[in-house]
Amino acid sequence: MTSGNITDTEQAVLDEIEEQDVDFLRLQFTDILGTVKNVSVPARQAEKAFTEGIYFDGSSIEGFVRIQESDMRLKPDPDTFAVLPWRQKEESAAARMICDVYDTSTGEPFEGDPRRVLKNALDRADEMGYTVNAAPEPEFFLFEEDEDGRATTKTNDAGGYFDLAPKDLASDVRRDIIYGLEEMGFEIEASHHEVAEGQHEINFTYDDALATADNVGTFRTVVRAIAAQHDLHATFMPKPIPRINGSGMHTHLSLFTEDGENAFHDEDDEFNLSDEAHAFTAGILEHAPAITAIANPTVNSYKRLVPGYEAPVYVAWSDRNRSALIRKPAARTPAASRVELRSPDPSCNAYLALAAMIHAGLDGIENDLECPDPVRENIYEFDEEKREEYGIDTLPSNLGEAVEALEEDEVIYDALGDHVAPKFVEAKEQEFEDYLVDVSDWELDRYLETF
Template sequence: MMYFKDEVLTFIEEENVQFIKLLFFDVFGRQKNVSILPSRMSRTFEKGVTIDATAVTGFNNPDHSDLVLKPDPSTMTVLPWRSIDGCVIYMICDLYYPDGRRFDYDIRYILQKAVKKAQKVGLTIEMAAKFEFYLLKLDELGEKTNIPMDQAGYMDAAPLDRAENIRRDICLTLNEMGIEPHKSYHQYGKGQNEVDFHFNTALNAADEAAIFKWVVRSTAHLNGLWADFSPRPFKNQPGSGLHIQMRFFDTEDERIKEQFMAGILKYIRQMTLFLNPNKQSYDRFGKDQAPLFIDWSDQTRFTLLRIPALSPDIMEVRSPDCTCSVYLAFALLIEAGLKGIEDQLELIEPGACKRQDSMDILPTSLEEAKALAIESDFIANVLPDHIINTYIKKDQ
């Protein structure tokens, strides 16, 4: 349900809301929050809440040490696991300079601009995320171990699949929050799971994906487990990806779709740093069905850009992993596709890259991905220099 300011204020009064969490994200997509009491909500809608930008990764700018959080009322959601004594809600915030301008390094703003750019050329792009993650046991001190919670494999059933009830709790919690998962199941790796989402507008899909990891980690913690979203936590087990699906809501023009795909394939190497920002990310490529070649197919599930056999309108990019910022990942994929349309790029034949040279594979190291991003005019036109430099300087 989409709320307006007045509706949020009415909800707070009528539903015994006791606490309000205001969420935002740093440039790497890590969730941050500040909490307020209901009595401050009306003023917060009007004035916002000030934060210290110098203390947030990627926000540090000595000329603008203060930033203002302004909650987006349409994102208001009840937290099911925090509603025993009075109701707890959250809202995702947009970031502003004190003078009222949007904050340039707000990753949600970067996605909003990409969405508007697509709308200007008559395209409404819907997106969906498919998350893979491991559930690991904790030791007697409550610390993470490297022991998977089960020994099950692909789509195994209980009792071999011991994570079935955890995934059910995750999906039911999401459903209570108005976020509807599409499906969930055990993946190939021991202790590895997957939860997929339905399509939504790009911004709403990114908001849902950003909240998803919070729900999974909270549910795992309540069950005495650790949720591991890293790209390849075990060398002898499959890595975990974040597969991103896209489709056009308002056109069936196959030529437009092919040009959009061609743009993604052309710029995927240059944007990989932001889709795979962790050193471990590059241990995943080319192993256990993770993509390596810059290719597309409507026949195999394991290519970089996949067209599902039963859903030819869907484009699925399979290289990103869960350490990325979904807001930046969605924005870059949209911008690359729009550039393909603008330049009327021709889509390569499926399987073509396997017959060419090594330039048609994804970067094989974090350092290579950084070098490609630094040299990219495409990246420079989409992302602020400060965000690019923050990613370049990040060690892992």
């Protein structure tokens, strides 16, 4: 039974709010730079949020609107309702819903909302007869806090890839994080210690691209909150410690047809990849430099994207090794056929990054781009001459180069939309300029007493 203009799904949320004794709702959205924001309202406002939306000042959010265009409206997506696991032991609970942002002056979805940017990409895929599935693998570091509760870069373990306790002292933290994620609806496939000390990975299952982008934001929030309960600081910074492996967010992608078949699978192909999969891969390779600005959006991202630390910097694909930008993972079933883009890192705005990848791949299909042959050798061992022989380019070496590539690539720039693209470029150009005029500790240590 529903009331007024409330849908069945919304009514189910209202019923659960009452059953779970939820007293506050966090209405979440994401700014252009990927920071999760929230407006907290009493749970009794939930029905109003569904029917009328909740108004907020958009001028206070990075890259949203100017002060004279400040009124925005949040419309919660009832499918994203979840009770926050770290609040359930209190007398009452808190819950969250992820929202779409609307422009109050037009009543239309706000084109500066990153979630809308991804929805536009998915609409394009739908017009071509596809749905998009994605699965990211965000890695993170756990660091100890100092006596004042501030983050350090001291790890609390000495573990390595797939190590067990006692070296992997954070296994209990990962367990609690997994429990928290499962309480919020995640289906966890695996978790393990990563290559570097203090580095971890928790993999969750494939989902449609919109739910996946929502999940990335939730994942980061849960990991940080539960790590803090253990007096640890979780960071998704790509390269917090020099000269060791950084944190990536390898992203698996596939397209499905309207009848539920995996459009990327072809049993007769040498690599079990369809013509669409090859063209999609070619599209990502074609637009890889511009995608890098979005998938690797910080100055620090490029401290990870250097040869020698297992990060993919070479624009090629492979069915055998991990030195290429794109890998074709082994698939046990036709439904699992997919491609894996290995360059993104977890500092990115997942909505924008997925939108860029999808538009690039669809551009490859629409223009029937020819996919190069896979590179089955270890590209890390190639010298410059051999890379030229194979026609292998490298990704941008810094944020400035990546932003220039984005501005020159009409497909990816347009994928962000008329509002987000210039705001994103402006913010990233300013970030890179600030970096260029700063003086690092490395420079002081190396030059201050020498010259």
